[in-house]
Amino acid sequence: MRPFRISKAQARRVPALGAAFFIALGLFAPQSFAAPVNQAAATAPSAAATGAPRAIPVPKSPDATLDGRPLASDTSKKSATPQAAAASPAKTAKKFSAAPSATGCDLSAFTGATGATLVRNVKAASLDCVGTLFNISGTDATKAFREAQMASVADGLRDASATYPGDNSTSVGQLVLFLRAGYYVQWKYPNDVGTYGSTLQTSIRGGLDAFYAAPHSKDVTQANGETLAEAVTLIDSAYENGRYTAPVKRLLADYTTSWPGSMTDAVANTKTVIENGFDRDGFIPALQADPGFATTMSSFVTRNASLINGGDMVTSIGIVIGNYVAHDELKAQGRPIIKDLVTRFPLVGATGPLTMNLVWFTENKDKGNCSVYGLCDLPTRLPPLVLTNTRTCNANLRVRAQEMTEQQLADTCTSLINEDALFHKVIQDNGAIPGDVNTNLEVVVFDDYYEYSLYAGAMYGIAVDNGGMYEEGNPTKAGNQARFIAHEASWLRPSFQIWNLNHEYTHYLDGRYNMYGDFDAGMVTPTIWWVEGIAEYISYSYRNERNANAIAEAAKKTYKLSELFDTVYDQTPDATVNSTRVYAWGYLAVRYMLQSHPDDVKAVLAKYRTGDWNGARTLLKATIGTKYDTDFATWLTACAADNCGTLPPVQSTPLCTLPDTRQFDKNCRRDNAAATTGNLSYSFLYLPAGVKSLTITSAGGTGNADLYYNGGSWATNSSYLAKSTNQGNGESLTITNPPAGWVYFSLYAQQGFSGATVTTTYTTS
Template sequence: MVLTVGLFAPLGQAAPVAASPVAVPPAGGDAAGARTAPSDELPPPGVERTVRSGDPAAVPAAHSGDLGSADLEPRNDFAPWRVQQSAAAERSGRGAAAGEASGEAVACNPTDFGRTGAELIRLIKSVDMACVDSLFRIEPRYAAAAFRESQMLTVAAAVNEAAVAYRGDNSGSIQQLMYYLQAGYAVQWDNRLVVGEYSSEVPKAILPGVRAFFDNSHALDTTAENAGPLANAGVLADVTREPVTYLPIAKRLLTAYTSSAWDKDNLMWALNPAFLVLYRGIRSEDPKFREEIQKDPALIDLVAAFADRALVHAGGAYDGVLSNAVNELSRFMFYPEFRPRVRPLLQALTAKFSVTGPTRNQRATAAVGVRNYDQANCASYGTCQDAERFQAEYLTHVEQCSPSIRILAESMAPEQLDGTCTGLNGQDAFFHAVVRDDGPVADDLNSTIDVVVFDSSAEYKLLSTVMFGNSTDNGGMYLEGSPAKAGNKARFVAYEKTWGEPGFSIWNLNHEYTHYLDARFDMHGSFEAADPTPVAWWTEGLAEVVADSYLEVVNTLAIEAAAKHTYRLSTLFDSHYENEDRTYRWGYLAVRYMLERHRPDVDSLLALYRKGDWAGSRTLLKTTIGTRYDADFDAWLNSCAAGECRNTPSFPRLTECAGGDIRRLDSNCARSNLSATTGNYAHFYLWVPAGTRQVRVTSSGGTGNGELYYNPYGWAYTNSYVTRSAGPDNAETLTVTNPQAGYVFFSLYAQQGFSGVSVTSEF
């Protein structure tokens, strides 16, 4: 699911300081090379998603007919209903809605919006904008009653009537009427099977009202009372996805900004919808839109002039409007014939921006635009090294968690870095116990990973794109790259959670780390190789199951989904990011069920995934298994909803190693309840058969601090070892690739006396 802010999403959720993307609802999933992940909580201003992505180097640079997948999309962070309720409306002597004008509280009940004709219009006018805002989240069962095509036509006619009579404020409740139409498109998009398709009559009916508003002499009043209606009218000009039709209105908005009278009362955000229209026209690759720009290329100059005038807002409340102007100016270079005109304008602007200071956001926006559309000439903009400059400036907190994990953060305290390392290091053993792998898949060289942590969602949305080229309409991404390529750098980008419960945490940290482990040990080749096969049910479901189980978190949303019995198991095998609920909640349910009830089938499936036999995996799922488990899965859902899924899944743990010598380790077994006093050792030896590709020894649990050492030549000591894992507690992991045959040696050194520790060995 893509939650669009400003176009479809409830504007009442927007926040002026957050970079909220306005995205085109996709036909299915994200751009090629991207995997989406969960949003169990709602970080302001909207739903966040997590993505596993392919090689960021694949982002196009400056090729005609190729829009960059990491293209920045316009922000529309203005919440007009807040203005509608402002003191300015009170000063006008007219309330924002009938109920408010009379001082009466008007009840807001979504079921009431099934009314028709004049009754529906009276209802919409009587409620406040917050009530209309709530309709964006209307339950699907009420969606058809509230937003049938006949109702949209009725309200569109009422908008036209109100626009003709518009007096420069919301006394006629035109905002509520326009916002209702916006909500209708959003709800219909998410519930097409329920609401039905809208015919061409709906956009035809909306057009006269929008035109009538902008033909009104009060349309561009620079007053607080006009800010909200103007913003809603501008967004409505984009909601029907007809950029050619509404291009004249976009031009009017751009030309209106000629004085400082606009620099107040959220009026700048009311001009911002112009960039939505421009974005839609170029992003849709509409040849008619291209022809219109060719006829009147002075529009490019208008955008550049707007950005130059808006420079005074860099780093301020209207910073996002300025960034949108820079972004859309660069996007014109998608068409080669416009590059000569755009280039000097964007170069002049970019020269005024810097990597630090108030113009940081615009520098990042310009650098991304150059990368996508004119990278061959990046030297003329001075942006060729901006990715490295931004990384060096902002990722200044570095922690080497283990030989394989490094954290690069904007700002994390030492105890936060240590705690994050502990959590990641301890997850390895849990993951391997779940998937029962035999080491990395063939040709996977991603033996190390960088964990990049931004300070907030807003920082992530801005900085990750310029640094790494990924899209940021999500809650983080795993950037796998090309795992068989020497020198490839695997990383995942995430951000600190700044909402909800107190305390420090990183959003989707363990989910994303599972993607790294799964890609390295279960999925052969690159993301692009696997993505054409519907593997999202496994990759996203496993990431949910492992992260939640490792953290001992109850997936309440999955339990709620189980009670609804929405999908059959055989249907879930075809999942490919259709929507958030199916991908994550039902992915969790499908993977957990298969692991608990049909482990041999999971082992067979992973054997195929690990070879990259995607056709074989489809045959196993759709033919060999087919619908055989559907009835049992449906029954299991009842048990899950009744409480079974509130327990941590009963994944098999490694059994105790055989033999009386507690120093002896073996294949896939554990030694438990180990202890040593400070400065002493618990020693181990292990016989490695010839041809073994990998040995992994892990310590966990207990109290104190034990550090793990490895020596292939004799007993391992702090002054006699080849490699070690020395974290702040007992969560240590050592992975030895292509070990020599024969006896090898490990030890757990008591940096601080430990007890109750387990050591596992797997190969």
């Protein structure tokens, strides 16, 4: 993640590190909280736009794009793709009760015929056959879908609709599907198909006019719905959204939960017509002329509220209402309707996606008018509704979570507290920077990226097209609250992990103990090699995980060490290159310097801690300069072969002195614990009365040891009260209010291990 030491006073926030790949999650995150799919590295609002320093997004968690929808009213980002391409055409076509095919699926029936012959061939083909036309290109696309061909089929739809019987026995469905395919292919391959003009517009209007005028197009039957659902989508494909608001309105007004599935599909497809319509000519004037359209949409939502579950058509259509306040001409219509919906439906639970998306529209498209909607208090109203689980780890650390269990809260506290100890062992600081009063951190954890995207923006005023956000605030201001806003890594379940937790916590520690002032102060010279490199190094070291990405990069030898001292966030226009240099190469640079030149690191940090940024820069670029480049290249070769080396030993916890090497005491350690695969290394400890919290940790060495605790009897992997079973030897357990007397714990060799360090600490009340 980027330096997270951000001044709240200047609204400076930095997104957190995530994965460089994306997984579409689902339907409804606030539309502009998510980045467009094709803009994975989209930047946050510019300084000019926000009045705040710029924050450059970094790679996201795997879920971070959700459905990737740009804001519906933003024509610069909104795709004009005809809706026909969103799903498999073949699957769509199979919804019809198709007439038998007389021609089979011969492409030449569409590319080698014109006029009335083409219309006959389309009607004679199976729906599956017509559906394959969505995939054609080149000369086939030219022959099948040039304007004259499309106009002929649109005229055929007009003629066939005059006697439309309410089912597909006359092959009206094939004509509709052909037209949808044509608009889609023309959008995708405009140079192949050629332009569409007034000839086709006249014909398609004639075809759609005739279809929607046909009495049986209003039949509430499964058979009619199969054709109607496709005809609704054709409105959008043909960009005729503004002309056909009446049939859309009728469907919304008449719908009941008793309608058959295909008719429900037709209603669901109106969402695309409405949403895309806001960006198309004639649609907004049509809504201005018919205020009843907005009230019909609202009534549709309230009347069918029983269907709302967060991923349903009522929610999706209801969200589109927010576009009314994105257009000045429609604000007066939209405001009372949106106010009613966000007041009527709860902000959390099944209706949360509906209400919070509408909230987003009010905050971003009707700025400064929160009082109109009764939403000005959301930043204080939402947290207790959403973050229902709280744990105070210690006087300096609190976790507020949406769905975490007591054990997960306890484990998170343990993870951060123990990481704190590792950080100070590695850094060997002498305490917080004078004047830094960021003595406590609040960790906010949403259940997954989706919930983060839904609520974090309204609660904390942050962008959420990222993997989390750290807010340092002003570290010199009394009462300032530093906060890391995060989400669980749902894609790793059933394993529990808070995405970026240890990396971000390192930023908090680094800002408090190494980097003078706020974030902007530390950015006057390039410090990113350290800021992000140490966060990556501590995170991987504490979790005892191999940084596979960095090790793979080491083999490439892309950068010299002297070049990495110049790293900034936006080094190049290529976001992937930037991310790799910032994180993987930052990790490699910091690891090398800590292991090979620790005295130089101490000298640089001495400058950083006093805010002598130019002095640190001189040390890095002039005193050190290029003299380590050759050795760094040699080290990269070894690291690429998984021989990256280890830090010089730093131990602040004293060795245990009791003669029995199995026995521990308060705040002591034993080194070189070992056991062969399947065996245990047994230990015990005597606790006085009144112990409030006992923490047992293991770290270092090779192999894979798991930690087990069993109170008053020997601990094994089959007899225990608590366990920690991470990969490697990095294990930790915190036992609250343990019994007085002898307690027992063991390391079980899941894989033979050696060289591990075991530490016990406890506090008394």
